[in-house]
Every structure is written in C-alpha cells, then in structure tokens.
Amino acid sequence: METNEIIYCLKKIVKPYVQNDVAFQDFGQGTDFIKDLEINSANLVDIVLDVEDEFNIAIDNDSMDNMTTVNDAVRIIKSKQKQA
Amino acid sequence: MNRRVVITGMGVAAPNGVGLKAFSEALKSGKSGIRFIPELERLKFSCQIAGQPEIPQDMPEEYFTSLELRGLNSSGIVYGMISGIDAWKDAGLTIGPKAETDWDNGIIFGTGILGVDKFREAIHLIDDKNTRRLGSTSVIQTMASGISAYLNSKLACGNQVTTNSSACTTGTEAILMAAERIRLGKAQRILAGSCSDSGPYIWGGFDAMRILPHKYNNDPEAGSRPMSATAAGFVPGSGAGALVLEDLESALERGAKIYAEVLGGHINSGGQRNGGSMTAPNSEGVKRCIKNAIFEAGIRPDEIDSINGHITATSMDPTEVKNWSEALELKSTEFPYINSLKSLTGHCLSAAGSIESVASVLQISEDFIFGNLNSEDLHPEIEQLVTRDNVPQKTLFKEVNTVAKASFGFGDVNAVVIFGKFR
Numbered sequence: 181m182e183t184n185e186i187i188y189c190l191k192k193i194v195k196p197y198v199q200n201d202v203a204f205q206d207f208g209q210g211t212d213f214i215k216d217l218e219i220n221s222a223n224l225v226d227i228v229l230d231v232e233d234e235f236n237i238a239i240d241n242d243s244m245d246n247m248t249t250v251n252d253a254v255r256i257i258k259s260k261q262k263q264a
Numbered sequence: 265m266n267r268r269v270v271i272t273g274m275g276v277a278a279p280n281g282v283g284l285k286a287f288s289e290a291l292k293s294g295k296s297g298i299r300f301i302p303e304l305e306r307l308k309f310s311c312q313i314a315g316q317p318e319i320p321q322d323m324p325e326e327y328f329t330s331l332e333l334r335g336l337n338s339s340g341i342v343y344g345m346i347s348g349i350d351a352w353k354d355a356g357l358t359i360g361p362k363a364e365t366d367w368d369n370g371i372i373f374g375t376g377i378l379g380v381d382k383f384r385e386a387i388h389l390i391d392d393k394n395t396r397r398l399g400s401t402s403v404i405q406t407m408a409s410g411i412s413a414y415l416n417s418k419l420a421c422g423n424q425v426t427t428n429s430s431a432c433t434t435g436t437e438a439i440l441m442a443a444e445r446i447r448l449g450k451a452q453r454i455l456a457g458s459c460s461d462s463g464p465y466i467w468g469g470f471d472a473m474r475i476l477p478h479k480y481n482n483d484p485e486a487g488s489r490p491m492s493a494t495a496a497g498f499v500p501g502s503g504a505g506a507l508v509l510e511d512l513e514s515a516l517e518r519g520a521k522i523y524a525e526v527l528g529g530h531i532n533s534g535g536q537r538n539g540g541s542m543t544a545p546n547s548e549g550v551k552r553c554i555k556n557a558i559f560e561a562g563i564r565p566d567e568i569d570s571i572n573g574h575i576t577a578t579s580m581d582p583t584e585v586k587n588w589s590e591a592l593e594l595k596s597t598e599f600p601y602i603n604s605l606k607s608l609t610g611h612c613l614s615a616a617g618s619i620e621s622v623a624s625v626l627q628i629s630e631d632f633i634f635g636n637l638n639s640e641d642l643h644p645e646i647e648q649l650v651t652r653d654n655v656p657q658k659t660l661f662k663e664v665n666t667v668a669k670a671s672f673g674f675g676d677v678n679a680v681v682i683f684g685k686f687r
Contacts, residue, residue: 222400
C-alpha cells in the first residue's frame with residue numbers, strides 16, 4: 181500500500197476521535213495524535229483496534245507504544261503488512 | 265443548617281412514556297408500558313413480558329456524541345442520560361461544552377448493576393483470550409458509577425458526584441441523600457435519580473426465583489396486578505428517572521419553576537430480623553421508616569392525600585398496606601388514596617424509586633391521582649383495611665398537596681420520602 185493511501189485511510193479512522201478540528205485540517209505525516217489532534221489518550225487503544233480491522237493486521241504492545249504520530253502509524257502499518 | 269429543598273427539574277425514561285410530557289399523559293390516561301418480549305420467549309423464560317422504555321432509534325444522538333455512541337451497549341446509561349439531561353435542562357441549568365465546573369452542583373445517581381450487555385461482550389472476548397480487543401469503553405460502561413460519570417461529562421458538576429446502590433430502594437434513597445446534603449448547606453443543586461438496564465441478564469435471576477408472573481404472556485397489560493387478589497408476581501421493568509433538587513433560596517433567586525418541595529423522609533433497614541430477610545421486609549422496620557419520615561417532614565398522617573406505595577404485585581401487597589395503616593393509624597375511609605405505578609410500568613428495580621418519585625411529584629404539580637390498573641379484584645385483606653374508593657382504578661383529577669412515596673429493597677432496606685406542594 182502507498183503512503184498516501186494509508187494516510188487517507190488513517191484520516192478516516194481518526195476523524196471521530198479528534199478534538200481539535202483546526203489541526204485536523206492539516207492532517208499529514210507530521211501530525212501528532214495527542215499533541216496536535218488532542219485525542220484523549222484512552223482512545224488511542226480504540227484507534228489501534230480500528231487500524232487492525234481496516235488493514236487486517238495485528239499491532240503488538242511495543243508497536244502501539246511507539247505510535248504517536250501519523251508517520252509512526254504509516255511505518256508500523258507498512259512493516260506489519262510486509263510480515264503478513 | 266436546615267435549608268428547604270425544592271424540585272426544579274425532572275426527566276424520565278419509563279416503559280409507558282419517554283420524556284416528562286409523554287409520561288404525564290400516560291399516567292393520566294392509564295397507558296400501560298408492559299409488552300410481550302420475543303427475546304424472553306426465545307430464551308425460554310417463564311415470564312415473557314416486561315416493561316422497558318421505547319427509545320426512538322435516532323433519540324440517543326441528541327444525548328451522546330457520535331464518538332460516545334460507538335460501542336455503546338449499556339441501556340441503563342442511555343435511559344439515565346435521557347432522564348438526567350432532560351431534568352437538568354428542564355431546571356434551566358447549563359449543559360454541554362458551555363457549562364463550567366460549578367462547585368455547588370452535584371450528582372447522586374444510583375443503579376443496581378450497570379451495562380450488563382457490555383459486560384457480556386467483554387466476558388466473551390476475555391474467554392476467547394482476546395482481552396486487548398475490549399477497547400477503552402468497557403470499564404466506563406460497566407462500573408456502577410458510570411452513569412454519574414457519563415452525566416457529569418455534560419453537566420460539569422464540582423460537588424459530590426456519586427452512585428448509590430440499595431436494590432429497589434436505590435432511586436428513593438438517592439433523592440433523600442441529595443435532600444440531606446442540600447439541607448446541610450453542603451450543595452445547592454443535586455441531580456438525584458437512578459437507572460436500571462433492560463434485558464434477560466437483568467431479569468433472569470428473578471425469573472429463576474419464580475417471583476414473576478408466567479400466566480400473562482398472551483395478555484401483557486393484565487400481567488402487573490398490584491393489590492389484586494390475583495396478583496401473581498412482579499413484571500420486570502427498566503428505565504430511569506431524574507429530579508433536580510435545589511436549595512429553595514437558590515431556586516427563588518434564579519426564578520426557577522418549582523414542582524414541589526421535599527418535605528422530609530427517612531431511610532432504614534429492618535436488620536433482616538423479625539420477619540425481615542434477604543428478600544422480605546421486617547414490618548417493624550417499614551413502620552418505623554414511615555413514622556420517622558412523617559415526623560421529619562413535620563406533617564400529620566391525615567395530611568397525606570395519596571400514598572405511592574412500593575406495592576410490587578406479590579403476596580406481600582396486603583402486608584405493605586397493613587403496615588401503612590398501622591404506621592399512619594388510619595384505616596377505612598380515613599386512609600389516604602393509594603396507588604402503585606408498577607401496574608403501568610412493571611417493577612423497574614433500581615430505577616423504580618426515581619421513576620415513581622417523578623410520578624408522585626407530577627401528581628402534586630398537576631393535581632391528579634393516577635389510576636391503579638388491574639385492581640378490579642381488590643385483595644380481600646386490603647379491602648378489610650381500606651375502602652374500594654381508596655384504590656382508584658381510573659385517574660382522579662383533584663387537588664393533591666402531599667404524597668408519601670415508599671420503596672423497599674432486597675436486603676431489608678427501606679426509604680420513604682414525603683413530597684408537598686410548595687407554598
């Protein structure tokens with residue numbers, strides 16, 4: 181899957197959890213889920229589950245801990261897809 | 265300090281009416297909310313009828329954000345939010361993102377058990393070794409205080425925010441706990457209420473105890489028969505009721521409308537002795553509770569216009585009426601009117617006390633005494649204590665100044681609250 185395609189899917193997944201709509205307009209590789217989008221940290225586990233369902237992958241706890249930005253998510257999704 | 269406490273807002277999600285207006289109309293017209301539940305038939309319940317609020321499909325969107333609705337599987341939270349938010353708005357108080365933390369506002373919103381359907385989801389995932397798939401909302405939808413926590417995400421209360429639990433006494437207890445806190449000057453406004461989930465996982469245990477009627481699956485509206493000679497057990501129910509209790513001074517200052525005053529009340533337990541047990545009340549405890557409530561309200565027994573009993577439609581109904589008669593030292597034509605909402609809604613368990621209190625207060629603010637369905641064959645032991653006219657079958661439209669509301673619960677716990685017209 182291409183990076184742009186993954187970012188497009190991520191944007192859709194993340195949308196319901198976003199609390200800062202202005203920052204969401206600039207959604208891109210550098211976007212930080214908590215710092216920029218002000219997503220409640222408790223909801224990160226829900227985003228991970230949605231990502232697993234969308235991309236048909238499993239994200240382990242270590243990867244989850246390192247998933248703070250869109251860039252991190254893209255990297256993790258790509259590596260898991262390779263493993264699959 | 266002994267401040268006066270009034271009711272300035274109400275909301276309800278009852279089996280026979282969701283919203284205060286629909287509920288009031290249902291009371292006056294004698295509309296039953298008890299229906300046949302196909303799910304209970306599929307699961308081979310003995311009792312296949314129940315009273316549960318009918319929530320229009322798009323209604324939750326008015327009370328929850330789209331994010332909160334994702335994975336929401338706790339009917340008690342849905343009922344509690346509808347009633348609680350309606351009550352707060354009805355009282356003219358601020359709600360949602362505009363509301364700032366107010367240190368004088370609190371919430372006491374009880375439940376028996378919360379989010380059983382959500383808990384069932386979690387149990388299946390955990391047993392499948394898939395705990396990580398629970399997501400973030402399993403805890404908040406199944407912790408008992410989830411209901412007060414959800415409510416406070418909209419209300420922004422900064423005073424005590426808690427959930428009480430005392431079986432079928434829960435709702436009435438919440439009101440009395442809130443009134444006490446305001447009377448002592450520790451809070452100015454408290455949203456008091458309670459909720460109860462719907463469904464087989466709530467009602468199954470009662471079905472197993474064989475205390476639910478099983479002969480009315482083809483005639484649901486005749487199934488709940490409080491005070492009747494043919495009362496055959498209580499019809500299970502669910503829902504939520506909510507009342508905003510407020511310091512009188514604050515209510516007058518705000519120019520809030522006042523439905524009624526909480527004159528007083530009492531909470532106790534029979535100690536599970538002398539006839540009291542896990543499932544039955546010690547009559548001595550019940551009578552003390554009634555007498556103390558009247559004393560604390562500062563009224564005479566003959567000032568009570570109407571009793572809204574606990575009266576669940578079991579063999580205990582005559583005992584309860586006898587306890588009222590002995591505690592009030594009134595009988596026959598001197599006895600007040602007496603009715604039971606359970607004839608119209610079934611027994612809403614932990615939500616019963618709050619829904620029935622909303623009904624009691626409406627009787628005062630709108631001057632009527634709702635009719636008691638299915639009591640045409642009044643129990644002979646009750647007819648020895650009170651006259652046929654004391655148990656109205658159809659709604660009476662007349663001035664109502666004082667209503668005594670009682671709730672009793674498993675574990676031999678009692679609560680009686682006295683509501684009066686505000687003067």
